[in-house]
Amino acid sequence: MRALISLLLLMLAAPVHAQTALPPAPFADRQLDDAALERKAKALMETIRCLTCQSQSIADSNASMAGDMRSEIRERIRAGEEPEHIRRWLIERYGDWVSYEPTAAPILWPLWAAPIVLLALGLLLMRGRIKRRPRA
Amino acid sequence: MIAEAGLAALWFAAVLALLQLFLVGMGLAGGKGEVLGAVRPVAILQGVLTAGAFVALISLFLRSDMSVLLVATNSHSAKPWLYKFAGTWGNHEGSMLLWVTVMGVAGAAVALFERALKRDAHMATLGAQAAISLGFYAFLLFSSNPFARISPAPADGQGLNPLLQDPGLAFHPPTLYLGYVGLSVAFSFAVGSLLTRQVDAAFARAMRPWVLAAWIMLTLGITAGSYWAYYELGWGGWWFWDPVENASLMPWLAATALLHSVTVLATRDALRAWTVMLAVVAFSMSMVGTFLVRSGILTSVHAFAVDPERGSFILALLALYIGGALALFGWRIGTVREGAPFELVSRETFLVVNNLLLSVILGLVLIGTLYPLMTEAFGHKVSVGAPYFDRIAGPIALILLIVMAAGPLTRWRRDQARAVAGRMLIPAGVALAAVVLVGALAWGRIGLLPYCGLVVALAVGVGSLAPLWKRNLRRTPLFTYGMVIAHLGCAVSLAGMACDSAFTIEKLVAARPGDTIETAGWTLRFQRILPLAGDNWTALQADVIAERNGRAVVIHPQSRFFASPPTTTTEAALLTRWNGQLYVVLGQEADAGRWQMRIWWKPFVTLIWLGGIMIALGGLLALIGRERRGWLMKWRARRAMA
Numbered sequence: 001m002r003a004l005i006s007l008l009l010l011m012l013a014a015p016v017h018a019q020t021a022l023p024p025a026p027f028a029d030r031q032l033d034d035a036a037l038e039r040k041a042k043a044l045m046e047t048i049r050c051l052t053c054q055s056q057s058i059a060d061s062n063a064s065m066a067g068d069m070r071s072e073i074r075e076r077i078r079a080g081e082e083p084e085h086i087r088r089w090l091i092e093r094y095g096d097w098v099s100y101e102p103t104a105a106p107i108l109w110p111l112w113a114a115p116i117v118l119l120a121l122g123l124l125l126m127r128g129r130i131k132r133r134p135r136a
Numbered sequence: 137m138i139a140e141a142g143l144a145a146l147w148f149a150a151v152l153a154l155l156q157l158f159l160v161g162m163g164l165a166g167g168k169g170e171v172l173g174a175v176r177p178v179a180i181l182q183g184v185l186t187a188g189a190f191v192a193l194i195s196l197f198l199r200s201d202m203s204v205l206l207v208a209t210n211s212h213s214a215k216p217w218l219y220k221f222a223g224t225w226g227n228h229e230g231s232m233l234l235w236v237t238v239m240g241v242a243g244a245a246v247a248l249f250e251r252a253l254k255r256d257a258h259m260a261t262l263g264a265q266a267a268i269s270l271g272f273y274a275f276l277l278f279s280s281n282p283f284a285r286i287s288p289a290p291a292d293g294q295g296l297n298p299l300l301q302d303p304g305l306a307f308h309p310p311t312l313y314l315g316y317v318g319l320s321v322a323f324s325f326a327v328g329s330l331l332t333r334q335v336d337a338a339f340a341r342a343m344r345p346w347v348l349a350a351w352i353m354l355t356l357g358i359t360a361g362s363y364w365a366y367y368e369l370g371w372g373g374w375w376f377w378d379p380v381e382n383a384s385l386m387p388w389l390a391a392t393a394l395l396h397s398v399t400v401l402a403t404r405d406a407l408r409a410w411t412v413m414l415a416v417v418a419f420s421m422s423m424v425g426t427f428l429v430r431s432g433i434l435t436s437v438h439a440f441a442v443d444p445e446r447g448s449f450i451l452a453l454l455a456l457y458i459g460g461a462l463a464l465f466g467w468r469i470g471t472v473r474e475g476a477p478f479e480l481v482s483r484e485t486f487l488v489v490n491n492l493l494l495s496v497i498l499g500l501v502l503i504g505t506l507y508p509l510m511t512e513a514f515g516h517k518v519s520v521g522a523p524y525f526d527r528i529a530g531p532i533a534l535i536l537l538i539v540m541a542a543g544p545l546t547r548w549r550r551d552q553a554r555a556v557a558g559r560m561l562i563p564a565g566v567a568l569a570a571v572v573l574v575g576a577l578a579w580g581r582i583g584l585l586p587y588c589g590l591v592v593a594l595a596v597g598v599g600s601l602a603p604l605w606k607r608n609l610r611r612t613p614l615f616t617y618g619m620v621i622a623h624l625g626c627a628v629s630l631a632g633m634a635c636d637s638a639f640t641i642e643k644l645v646a647a648r649p650g651d652t653i654e655t656a657g658w659t660l661r662f663q664r665i666l667p668l669a670g671d672n673w674t675a676l677q678a679d680v681i682a683e684r685n686g687r688a689v690v691i692h693p694q695s696r697f698f699a700s701p702p703t704t705t706t707e708a709a710l711l712t713r714w715n716g717q718l719y720v721v722l723g724q725e726a727d728a729g730r731w732q733m734r735i736w737w738k739p740f741v742t743l744i745w746l747g748g749i750m751i752a753l754g755g756l757l758a759l760i761g762r763e764r765r766g767w768l769m770k771w772r773a774r775r776a777m778a
Contacts (some may be wrong), residue, residue, distance in 0.1 A: 060371030
């Protein structure tokens with residue numbers, strides 16, 4: 001019974017709690033002490049999309065959610081997790097949309113063919129031009 | 137009254153555009169040549185009317201006339217006058233009116249000043265310009281009326297997006313629009329020349345000043361936009377590959393290619409079909425950009441209008457004009473001969489490669505920008521951003537810059553490969569030295585792309601000066617200086633980009649007033665935090681003493697709060713030194729008495745925008761040089777005749 005009441009109280013309390021301005025997550029704007037780990041975390045953050053802003057990575061966003069994600073990434077990197085593992089975890093949670101990394105989702109693979117196709121097309125056009133050149 | 141007068145002027149202008157199109161059609165296709173005399177005054181009057189409508193809207197904003205819906209939703213009486221003024225185009229309707237105004241005034245200028253073209257080509261150009269304008273008048277009048285009234289009038293307005301309340305933003309959109317619309321003139325020239333079968337060097341010379349002017353404006357607009365994003369968004373990034381940024385980059389890429397191919401056409405009478413094609417593509421990219429931004433299909437800071445009706449209207453215009461122009465191109469291009477021949481080793485070939493690479497980058501940016509829209513249509517949301525564009529457009533851009541340095545060292549029509557290689561000896565030597573030097577200094581500390589960027593920037597910087605080598609500097613024509621400065625600007629800008637991504641030092645702290653922070657050779661003493669009030673905002677401002685090499689300066693990073701609409705922005709404190717910029721941002725209060733601060737030392741970052749300004753300046757010198765030469769020649773011819 002007591003457990004039920006406290007559960008009810010908790011459910012009531014949660015929205016109230018969410019309304020108060022939470023302090024930012026511990027590592028939202030705090031670098032890791034180990035410079036190499038911080039670089040690793042930063043590189044990952046630059047390829048993760050801020051979900052509440054427009055076309056920004058979480059590495060350069062003021063949104064509180066981006067701050068929470070930065071903190072999460074820094075803590076996981078500090079705990080020794082690999083960046084790609086964290087990315088997979090984020091993609092599982094938020095979908096492919098969260099990652100800017102074009103190697104991550106198979107649906108993005110055709111993008112890698114684009115430069116080759118375009119260059120080949122252009123060269124073909126150009127070759128035709130120079131071949132047709134009549135001698136003046 | 138003012139609003140009604142503005143609307144009436146707009147309607148009259150639209151009717152005149154219809155009349156202009158009709159007159160040209162009658163004169164050229166109907167065989168009634170005598171009506172063509174009326175086209176020029178009609179075009180000029182149309183320009184005057186659109187300018188009048190725009191001035192009317194500006195005055196409504198300056199007076200804060202809240203009975204006008206647009207003013208009520210986008211302005212506020214407490215705003216400083218500069219932002220009331222700039223607020224005129226800081227919204228969908230106003231910016232489209234600006235677009236139409238620039239187009240009308242440009243049409244009047246073509247009617248007034250164009251003398252190089254034959255009469256029928258000139259008239260066909262004005263007809264094409266009228267046809268494009270008509271579509272945008274219809275868009276404005278039927279779905280985006282800027283002069284609509286609201287009744288009852290609200291007591292006060294809702295305000296302008298505070299992010300846009302910045303002097304840089306006041307002038308960024310008009311600059312870009314001048315560029316976009318300048319390309320519409322190039323498009324009209326292309327259509328006019330196709331219709332009258334006059335794709336030749338004279339056409340290229342008539343079009344070139346417009347392409348140059350549009351390109352200068354686009355360059356300045358992009359440079360200003362990038363700097364704005366850099367200092368206003370507060371994270372030290374200067375390019376985000378945001379779809380809206382891409383929308384301005386794509387016309388610039390096309391215009392850059394066009395600028396070079398039009399020079400080939402004007403100088404050597406080669407690349408005729410290709411130049412016409414590029415003129416069509418360049419304006420198409422302006423319209424695609426406008427569509428992406430204005431339709432709200434990409435939600436972003438810039439997409440003020442989230443309205444499918446408007447989106448489909450612009451899309452229809454887009455299909456009509458691009459489709460029409462391409463159909464005309466396909467129909468008439470068989471009659472256009474490709475023009476003067478050239479050999480493999482020649483300046484023409486380098487310019488063709490330049491065009492090829494620019495087009496490939498343009499294609500990549502377009503595909504990358506539209507790809508998420510396509511996958512989303514199939515129910516799969518993905519993101520394409522910096523990691524893709526950097527990796528894929530970056531290397532191509534580096535190759536492009538090398539080509540850029542080599543091109544001017546090669547002769548028109550034919551050259552000896554060995555002679556070209558000889559002229560490239562010094563830049564190649566610099567490149568080699570740079571490979572070793574940069575490698576010794578920074579290998580392992582910086583990524584491959586910044587490393588290559590630094591090497592290319594150094595070599596191309598020297599190489600771009602090579603065309604002045606062994607020349608009489610006083611006899612060198614102004615447009616050659618223009619080219620050299622613009623090319624040097626590309627190298628300078630690249631150096632800035634590479635240095636920023638290679639050597640930036642970041643420090644994030646939570647500091648209490650009284651704390652001292654050391655980073656990158658700077659000592660920052662956080663003195664205190666003070667509240668502050670501005671015209672329509674309140675702020676918290678930190679006093680920080682920044683000290684390096686014994687010299688101290690006080691800087692004031694700010695966190696600003698705007699009441700209408702409620703928004704917080706950060707005002708970064710920037711300290712510019714010859715070798716870089718110190719960038720300090722005041723964040724939130726972390727816990728009792730401690731404030732978050734983001735501090736960056738960015739070596740040589742300012743070179744990015746300095747390079748942009750140099751590129752635009754080079755364009756300006758080329759424009760003045762070319763036009764002055766034209767005037768001088770005309771003046772001499774007149775003297776000789778007299």
